[in-house]
Each structure stands twice: as C-alpha cells, then as structure tokens.
Amino acid sequence: MPLILATSFAELKDIFLMQGFAGFSLFAVFLLMALGLAIIFGQMKVINMAHGEFLTVGAYVTVFLSHMVTDHAPKMLPYYFPVAIVCAFVVAFILGYIVEIGLVKYLYNRPLDTLLATWGLSMILQQACRSIFGAREDTATLPDWMMGSWSPSEGLDIPINGMFLLALAIVMVVLVYFLMYRSRWGLKVRATMQNRAMAGAVGINTKSVDRITFALGCGLAGIAGAAFTTIGSVSPSAGSLYIVDTFIVVVFGGAASLLGTVLSAFTIAQSQSILEFFLTGVLAKIFVLVGVIIILMIRPQGLIASKVRK
Amino acid sequence: MHTLYNRALGGKSGTVGLALLCIVLFLVFPLSLDNFRLNMMSKYLSYAFVAVGLVLCWGNGGILSLGQGLFWGFGGYCMAAFLKLEAAHNIAAESGSDQIRALTTVGLPDFMDWNQITSLPYIWYPFKSFPLTIILVFLVPTLLAYIIGTAMFKRRVGGVYFALITQALCWIMEISFVTRQGWTGGINGITDLRTCLGWDIRTKSAQITLYFLTSIFLIACILVGRFILSIKLGRILVAMRDGEDRVRFSGYSVSKLKTFIFCVAAAMSAMGGALFVLNVGFMSPKLVTIEPSIYMVIFCAVGGRNSLIGAVYGAILVSYGKTYFSEMFPNLWYFLMGGVFILVTRFFPDGLAGAVDRFGPMLGKKIFSMIGRAQQNFPAVVPVTIEANEGH
Amino acid sequence: MSAAAELEIKDLTVSFDGFKAVDNFTFSVEHEELRVVIGPNGAGKTTLLDLICGKTRPTGGSIRFKGRELSKMQENSIVRQGVGRKFQTPSIYPKLTVFENLEISFPRGRGIWGSLFFKQTDDVRERINEVARDTYLSDHLHTSAEHLSHGQKQWLEIGMVLIADPKLMLLDEPVAGMSVRERQQTADLLKRICKGRSVVVIEHDMNFVKEIAHKVTVMHQGKMLVEGSMDEVQANEKVREVYLGH
Ligand SMILES: Nc1ncnc2c1ncn2[C@@H]1O[C@H](COP(=O)(O)OP(=O)(O)OP(=O)(O)O)[C@@H](O)[C@H]1O
Ligand SMILES: [Mg+2]
Numbered sequence: 001m002p003l004i005l006a007t008s009f010a011e012l013k014d015i016f017l018m019q020g021f022a023g024f025s026l027f028a029v030f031l032l033m034a035l036g037l038a039i040i041f042g043q044m045k046v047i048n049m050a051h052g053e054f055l056t057v058g059a060y061v062t063v064f065l066s067h068m069v070t071d072h073a074p075k076m077l078p079y080y081f082p083v084a085i086v087c088a089f090v091v092a093f094i095l096g097y098i099v100e101i102g103l104v105k106y107l108y109n110r111p112l113d114t115l116l117a118t119w120g121l122s123m124i125l126q127q128a129c130r131s132i133f134g135a136r137e138d139t140a141t142l143p144d145w146m147m148g149s150w151s152p153s154e155g156l157d158i159p160i161n162g163m164f165l166l167a168l169a170i171v172m173v174v175l176v177y178f179l180m181y182r183s184r185w186g187l188k189v190r191a192t193m194q195n196r197a198m199a200g201a202v203g204i205n206t207k208s209v210d211r212i213t214f215a216l217g218c219g220l221a222g223i224a225g226a227a228f229t230t231i232g233s234v235s236p237s238a239g240s241l242y243i244v245d246t247f248i249v250v251v252f253g254g255a256a257s258l259l260g261t262v263l264s265a266f267t268i269a270q271s272q273s274i275l276e277f278f279l280t281g282v283l284a285k286i287f288v289l290v291g292v293i294i295i296l297m298i299r300p301q302g303l304i305a306s307k308v309r310k
Numbered sequence: 311m312h313t314l315y316n317r318a319l320g321g322k323s324g325t326v327g328l329a330l331l332c333i334v335l336f337l338v339f340p341l342s343l344d345n346f347r348l349n350m351m352s353k354y355l356s357y358a359f360v361a362v363g364l365v366l367c368w369g370n371g372g373i374l375s376l377g378q379g380l381f382w383g384f385g386g387y388c389m390a391a392f393l394k395l396e397a398a399h400n401i402a403a404e405s406g407s408d409q410i411r412a413l414t415t416v417g418l419p420d421f422m423d424w425n426q427i428t429s430l431p432y433i434w435y436p437f438k439s440f441p442l443t444i445i446l447v448f449l450v451p452t453l454l455a456y457i458i459g460t461a462m463f464k465r466r467v468g469g470v471y472f473a474l475i476t477q478a479l480c481w482i483m484e485i486s487f488v489t490r491q492g493w494t495g496g497i498n499g500i501t502d503l504r505t506c507l508g509w510d511i512r513t514k515s516a517q518i519t520l521y522f523l524t525s526i527f528l529i530a531c532i533l534v535g536r537f538i539l540s541i542k543l544g545r546i547l548v549a550m551r552d553g554e555d556r557v558r559f560s561g562y563s564v565s566k567l568k569t570f571i572f573c574v575a576a577a578m579s580a581m582g583g584a585l586f587v588l589n590v591g592f593m594s595p596k597l598v599t600i601e602p603s604i605y606m607v608i609f610c611a612v613g614g615r616n617s618l619i620g621a622v623y624g625a626i627l628v629s630y631g632k633t634y635f636s637e638m639f640p641n642l643w644y645f646l647m648g649g650v651f652i653l654v655t656r657f658f659p660d661g662l663a664g665a666v667d668r669f670g671p672m673l674g675k676k677i678f679s680m681i682g683r684a685q686q687n688f689p690a691v692v693p694v695t696i697e698a699n700e701g702h
Numbered sequence: 703m704s705a706a707a708e709l710e711i712k713d714l715t716v717s718f719d720g721f722k723a724v725d726n727f728t729f730s731v732e733h734e735e736l737r738v739v740i741g742p743n744g745a746g747k748t749t750l751l752d753l754i755c756g757k758t759r760p761t762g763g764s765i766r767f768k769g770r771e772l773s774k775m776q777e778n779s780i781v782r783q784g785v786g787r788k789f790q791t792p793s794i795y796p797k798l799t800v801f802e803n804l805e806i807s808f809p810r811g812r813g814i815w816g817s818l819f820f821k822q823t824d825d826v827r828e829r830i831n832e833v834a835r836d837t838y839l840s841d842h843l844h845t846s847a848e849h850l851s852h853g854q855k856q857w858l859e860i861g862m863v864l865i866a867d868p869k870l871m872l873l874d875e876p877v878a879g880m881s882v883r884e885r886q887q888t889a890d891l892l893k894r895i896c897k898g899r900s901v902v903v904i905e906h907d908m909n910f911v912k913e914i915a916h917k918v919t920v921m922h923q924g925k926m927l928v929e930g931s932m933d934e935v936q937a938n939e940k941v942r943e944v945y946l947g948h
Contacts, residue, residue: 047470049604098514106656111470113655116611119604127644244481244600247474281503282485289478296475297465542811542820549795549806556793559755560807561781561866570814 021244058225092222358580383598385580499594614663
C-alpha cells in the first residue's frame with residue numbers, strides 16, 4: 001500500500017493500463033478455451049475434463065511447427081504462425097472427432113459420467129504427450145513481429161503478442177457467433193442439443209451434428225493452445241492448469257450464453273490481473289475464485305441466463 | 311433384533327457381503343501381506359472412508375462432490391497438528407545435545423522455526439489436547455460441509471455446478487495451505503510424526519494395531535451407511551436424486567436433507583483422513599487437491615456408486631492398481647489407469663457391484679449346473695464307454 | 703367473494719422478462735368446492751398453480767389460504783399449510799415401489815430427525831393401503847413405479863398428494879393420457895376426494911370437465927375471461943372466440 005501512495009496518479013494510471021493489458025492476454029486465452037468449452041459443456045452438457053489436453057495438443061502442434069521452420073526454413077519464420085493456428089485447429093478437431101466416436105457418444109444422457117470418463121482420457125492424452133514430446137517444457141520460436149511492445153506514451157508498454165491474442169480471440173468469437181447463431185448449421189446444433197429425439201424426427205442427422213459440434217469445441221481449444229505458446233512454455237500438463245479456470249469462466253458466464261462467456265472471461269481475467277499487482281498471484285486467484293463462487297450462489301444461473309421453466 | 315438384522319446388515323445378501331469383507335479385512339490381508347504392504351493397505355482403506363461417504367451422498371443422494379479431499383484433508387490436518395505438537399515437545403526434551411535445544415523451540419513444530427515463527431499460532435492451541443483434537447477432526451470438516459451445503463443447496467446449486475464449485479473450493483484449500491507455510495508446513499505438509507500419546511506409531515506392532523483399528527472403523531461406517539439407507543431417510547435420498555421437486559412438494563426441506571447427508575459424508579471422509587495420518591505419519595497438500603478428490607470419486611464409481619461394500623473394494627483395487635502399475639510400468643500406468651476409468655464408465659456404470667449383480671447369479675448358476683452336470687454325467691459316462699467297448 | 707372462501711387470490715401478476723404469464727388475476731375457491739380452470743395452451747394455468755404452491759414467485763398481488771399469505775413462504779412450508787400439488791407431467795419416484803412412493807409422501811417424519819426415527823407403524827401401512835385402494839393401485843403396491851402405465855402414474859401422483867390429506871389440492875391435467883375407462887374412474891375419484899377440502903383442477907377435456915366441475919374459470923393470456931357454471935361458460939361468446947380463434 002505505501003508503494004501505491006508514493007506513486008503519482010499518472011503512474012498509477014499507467015500501472016492500471018499495463019496490468020489491464022496483461023489481463024488481456026489472460027482474457028484471450030481464457031476466452032479461447034472457454035469458447036470451446038461453452039459449446040461442449042454449455043450446449044452439449046458434456047463435462048469435458050480433457051479440454052485442457054486439447055489445448056496442450058494445439059500448443060505442441062505449434063511448437064513442433066516452429067521447430068520445423070527454424071530448422072529447415074528459417075526464412076518462413078515470420079509467416080508460419082497463422083499456418084500453425086490452422087494446423088492446431090485441424091489436429092485438435094480430428095482428435096475430438098475420434099474421441100466423440102469412441103467415447104463421448106455413449107455418454108450423452110449421463111453428464112456426471114462424462115466427467116469421469118474424460119478424466120481418464122485426460123490422463124491418457126497427458127501421458128501420450130509426455131511419451132512423444134518428453135516431460136520437459138518447450139517453447140515456440142515466435143516471429144519477430146510478435147515480440148516487443150508498443151509504447152503509445154512514455155512509461156506505458158503494451159506487449160504486441162497480447163494484442164495479437166486479443167485480436168485472434170475476437171475474430172474467433174465473431175466466427176463462432178455466426179456459426180452457432182446465424183447459420184443453418186448452428187440452428188441444427190441448437191435444435192439437437194435441446195431435444196435430440198425431436199431433432200432426429202424432423203430429419204436432422206443428430207449423430208453427425210454431435211460429432212462435428214464436439215470436434216469444433218476441441219478444435220477451438222487447439223487454437224487456444226496455439227495462442228498459449230505466445231505467452232508461456234508448453235509442457236504435457238500445461239492444459240490441465242487451466243481446466244478449473246475454464247469451467248469457472250463458462251459456469252460464471254451462464255453455461256449456454258456466448259455473450260456471458262465473453263463477459264465472464266473478461267471479468268475474471270481482468271480482476272485477477274489487476275489484483276495480482278496488489279497481492280501475490282496465488283492470493284489474487286483465491287480472491288477471484290471466492291468472489292465468483294459467492295456470485296454464483298446469488299445467481300446460480302450465471303451472468304447471462306435465458307429464463308426458462310425447469 | 312430382527313429389524314436390526316434387516317437394517318444394519320441388509321438381510322441375507324447384505325450379511326454375506328459384509329461377512330466376506332470382514333474375512334478379507336481381518337483374515338486374508340493380515341495373514342497374506344507383509345508389514346509394509348499391510349501398512350499400504352491401511353492407507354488404501356483410509357481412502358475407502360471417502361468412497362463410502364460418496365455412496366451415500368452421490369450414489370444415493372445424487373450429490374456429486376469433487377471436493378471430498380477437502381474434508382479428508384481437514385480431518386487429516388487436525389490429527390497431524392496434534393501429533394506434530396507432541397513430536398515437537400519430545401524432540402527438544404529427549405535430545406541430550408544442547409545444540410539441538412538451541413536450534414529448536416520447545417513445543418514449536420520445526421517448520422514454524424524454519425519460517426521464522428516464534429510462538430505457536432492461536433489456531434494451533436486446541437491441538438495440544440487429544441480429546442479436543444478428536445472433536446475437531448469431526449467438527450471442522452462437518453462444519454465446513456454444513457456451511458458449503460447450506461449455502462449451495464439453499465440457493466439450489468446442484469448437479470454439475472455443485473461438482474465444479476466443490477472442485478474449485480478444494481483447489482482454494484490446497485493453494486492456501488501451500489502459501490500459508492508457517493501455519494501448515496506449506497508444500498511439504500506436516501511430516502515426521504512419531505508418537506500418539508506416547509505410543510510410537512512407527513513400530514511394526516503399532517502399524518498392525520492401526521490397520522485393525524482402521525478396518526473396524528471402516529466397518530462401522532458401512533454399518534452406519536447401511537442403517538441410513540434402510541430407513542426412511544434412505545428412500546428420501548433416492549427420491550431426491552430422481553425427483554427433487556416432488557420431494558420438495560411433499561413437504562420436505564430438500565436443502566436441509568441434502569446438507570445433512572453431505573455432512574455425514576464429510577464426517578466419514580474426515581475420519582479416513584485422521585486414520586491416514588496415524589497410519590502413514592504425515593499429511594501434505596498434494597494429497598487433498600483436485601486430483602486425489604477425483605480419484606476418490608473414481609474409487610466409488612469403480613466399486614459401484616450404489617454399493618457401500620463395492621466402494622471399499624473400489625478404493626482398494628484402484629489404489630492398488632495405481633501403486634502396482636506405477637511401480638511396474640512407470641511410463642504406461644497413466645494409459646492403464648485412464649483406460650480403466652473409460653472402460654468402467656462406458657461398460658460398467660454400476661461398477662464392480664453392478665457387474666457382480668449382473669454376472670454373479672449367472673456365474674453361480676453356471677458353476678452349480680456344471681457341478682450338477684458332472685454329478686449326472688458321472689454314472690452316464692461309464693455305461694457309454696462300456697457300450698463303446700462292447701461294440702468294438 | 704364470500705367470507706368462507708378458502709383460497710383467495712388478488713391481483714396476482716408474474717412477469718417473465720416483461721411477458722406477463724399471469725396478469726392481474728383475481729379469484730377465490732370455497733371450502734369443499736371443486737373448481738376447474740380451463741383455457742387454451744399457454745394461457746397461464748400451470749403458471750397459476752406454480753404461483754400458489756411457491757414454485758414461481760409472483761411479481762405482485764396476494765395469495766391467501768385460510769387467511770394466511772402464501773406468496774412469501776418456502777415451498778415446504780406451503781405444503782405444511784395443507785396445499786398439495788400434482789404436476790402436469792407425472793412426477794413420481796421411478797426407482798421406488800408404489801408403496802415406497804406413498805410412504806415418502808406420508809406427512810410424518812419430514813424433518814431430518816423425523817426421517818431418521820420414522821417408524822412404519824400400522825396406521826401408516828393402513829393409510830397407504832387405503833390410498834392405494836382409492837387410486838386403484840392396490841394390486842401394484844410392490845411394483846416399481848417406473849413400470850406403471852401412464853394413467854397409473856397419474857393416479858399414483860394423485861395418491862401421493864392425497865395421502866398428505868391436503869386442504870387444497872391442485873391437480874394439473876390429471877387425465878391426460880388416460881383411456882375412457884380410466885377417465886371415468888378418475889372422475890369418480892375426484893368427486894370422492896373433494897369432501898372436506900377444496901380442489902382446483904386444470905383440464906382440457908370438456909366432457910371430463912362437465913362431469914366433475916362445480917364451477918369453471920376460463921383463463922386467457924394470463925387473465926380471467928369468465929367464471930361460472932359449465933353451461934354458462936360454454937354459451938359464452940368470448941370463450942368460443944378464444945377457443946376457435948386459436
Ligand atoms: N419460468 C418461466 N419462464 C419463462 N416463461 C414462462 C415460465 N413459465 C411459464 N412461462 C410462459 O408462460 C406462458 C404460460 O404457460 P403455462 O404453462 O402456464 O400455460 P398453460 O395454460 O398451462 O398451457 P398448457 O395448457 O399448454 O399446459 C407460456 O407462454 C410459457 O412459455
Ligand atoms: Mg399447463
């Protein structure tokens with residue numbers, strides 16, 4: 001506290017802005033993770049405890065590509081990242097597709113069982129990453145343009161990778177919005193999730209809808225993984241560190257609401273990042289979690305909820 | 311007497327199951343396992359307390375808690391605090407060397423010394439007394455469960471949401487315990503526990519005694535569970551799981567009933583935690599975080615979420631599997647364990663108990679009919695061979 | 703609105719995000735009266751019962767039962783005031799037997815201690831048998847409820863409400879999914895049980911309504927349209943308009 005009193009008001013403003021922008025990186029990763037989970041958990045009611053591992057997979061794909069490029073085609077380094085994002089999505093999507101066929105499709109009306117089964121899945125995926133890539137942490141070589149920071153005024157440094165992440169997250173939210181709420185396919189998805197039998201009866205191929213929806217959610221986690229490499233190093237358990245936060249973000253937002261997910265990711269990431277400046281990181285996290293739990297007790301339906309009769 | 315037989319023992323089939331478990335716990339394991347393995351078994355059994363509690367609140371009441379480690383942990387930490395204070399007193403007193411006396415503060419746990427804490431924090435005071443410790447072992451976790459339960463169930467937070475929130479709470483507990491090093495021993499936990507009321511718990515005979523003590527308490531918990539399931543409360547639990555609103559509109563306070571059973575499960579877990587500390591001699595935050603809490607649910611799922619006895623076998627088998635696989639196949643055991651969870655939820659939603667119910671009678675019949683056929687066939691075989699011989 | 707009215711509802715309103723499912727609704731039910739509420743789909747009938755039994759909280763207005771205000775009470779306290787509710791879709795405990803379903807609904811041992819020390823005494827068994835007989839389920843006492851037919855499930859739920867001996871019974875579409883014979887049996891049952899209590903029934907089947915109703919209330923878009931005997935209601939222009947125009 002004395003520290004804060006000592007600093008001038010302008011400095012304080014800069015600190016807030018900087019912590020705010022640091023929060024934006026966290027916000028972007030939370031949002032990308034939560035976006036996929038909002039589809040899988042919010043829409044499909046599958047408690048996917050392996051969601052974090054799809055992030056890990058996406059991150060490893062990015063790291064792998066970055067090594068390939070630095071070793072074999074260093075000239076391509078500035079351009080590889082967009083390709084990596086697409087690859088991360090595709091790999092996670094395919095993996096999700098397989099998981100749906102092999103496991104999740106048997107458990108749709110048993111939500112709590114999906115929790116146990118996907119926990120098993122997450123153990124397997126983690127070990128697979130450990131066997132393939134080793135237990136050490138690994139980092140992607142970032143293109144030069146992503147490093148460094150932008151200083152619009154003196155004493156204020158805004159990291160470029162943070163802004164890139166933010167832009168990526170916003171683009172994905174818009175895409176998901178159009179896909180889920182403005183396209184014919186999205187209509188099919190929502191119909192299937194609300195009443196599978198009825199949707200089947202009116203001629204929707206619910207099985208294929210399930211598969212693609214689940215895979216899409218996993219693919220989004222893959223993108224989150226690619227994004228993650230810009231702010232941290234990857235290890236087999238990287239994704240599992242985010243799983244609790246991600247569930248809290250989705251639940252806090254109101255499970256089936258896209259706007260809720262965005263608001264909740266923003267609130268949680270920002271309050272955590274700003275509190276982190278005053279407290280230790282761990283304490284900030286505890287404060288935020290306790291706050292979220294208390295708000296959830298007052299509003300069990302989350303921030304944004306549609307009023308429906310239960 | 312007759313009602314007691316039906317209630318606590320669960321009639322004929324229930325008694326057989328319980329008798330088998332008693333034979334396994336009191337005869338088979340003590341006779342077949344060496345001291346090291348028996349002590350390990352005590353550890354597994356201390357997890358079984360949680361699984362038995364989960365059968366009540368999850369399998370029957372439909373309340374899935376992913377934070378049972380919280381209660382198990384608080385029970386364990388309370389016990390550990392008592393043992394640690396005793397150890398702290400003795401070390402300084404026993405030690406002949408002035409050097410050690412100079413380095414340690416009498417009655418202050420070593421990790422407090424390392425963290426520059428000079429006098430015992432107030433919350434450690436009650437753990438100077440054994441009776442008070444025993445009360446707190448139960449009271450702290452149960453009170454916590456009561457607070458969590460009342461807050462959540464009053465607000466109608468249930469199902470998946472309850473599961474996720476309890477998981478988050480568990481995590482909060484872990485990180486607070488890790489960061490509050492001076493009070494809790496931080497990431498290492500409370501270690502180097504030696505005696506309980508002067509009785510050295512590290513000796514072979516103590517460990518055997520403790521094994522039996524753990525088993526007896528576990529059986530007691532099962533009997534309590536049986537009793538609860540056999541009375542009206544048990545049927546209300548199932549009713550709540552299947553139709554909460556109907557129960558509410560039959561005039562029951564659903565939130566109070568849920569809180570009650572959640573507290574019972576918490577108290578059982580706490581008992582397991584305390585016994586764990588006595589058996590193993592330490593407590594650490596790694597044992598109470600998210601992952602162990604999910605394991606506890608998995609014990610229950612593997613054993614059969616509706617079966618009190620199944621839960622015990624589930625806890626033993628999964629824990630044993632975990633130890634065995636990780637010793638034998640350090641690189642593969644995650645695959646094996648993960649695979650087991652997937653297979654169990656996919657093919658045996660009622661776990662071992664369900665499989666026994668489904669295939670047990672069939673298997674029994676097969677064995678019986680095989681015995682029967684053998685007896686029938688025996689006289690028939692002889693004439694046939696004779697005939698064949700004659701035809702020759 | 704006579705002084706003897708058991709249930710008095712005044713200016714009751716509930717709004718869901720601006721949509722008024724029940725809108726300034728006023729009505730009263732007398733002791734031993736069997737009232738039927740009819741109205742097109744979405745008229746707000748079920749919501750009205752939800753409001754009375756505390757499942758939904760009103761935005762405004764009052765609900766008085768025997769002079770007590772219900773609108774602020776907890777659901778289980780409302781039940782203990784003597785209000786029983788049968789839901790539109792049968793809600794019973796599928797994994798328990800008919801006997802156990804009724805036993806749980808028996809109004810004793812509702813607290814935690816009560817449920818711990820509840821004893822299944824002779825009077826409990828007698829009462830369960832009696833209700834089972836009333837609801838034509840005597841032969842199925844030990845059947846698991848999930849194996850009952852749809853009509854029997856409806857009866858079971860009525861029985862579960864009945865066993866608590868409520869002073870006000872709220873029945874939401876009790877004959878939906880029943881055969882003609884079962885409907886007749888249900889009509890007999892309802893006529894029998896309105897002795898000593900008030901009953902509010904929601905129904906779509908006009909023949910059934912005609913058979914049982916003392917008085918009929920017609921709801922439309924959350925408002926009371928008309929109230930009167932079945933003949934009066936059927937002759938009413940507005941009612942025809944609402945039903946035909948829908
Ligand atoms: N909790 C709620 N949230 C939002 N809208 C609701 C809620 N409950 C009821 N409604 C709406 O209120 C209106 C009245 O519904 P209600 O179920 O009371 O009609 P009803 O007369 O019982 O119809 P039916 O004859 O089909 O049973 C409907 O449009 C319904 O969608
Ligand atoms: Mg209705």
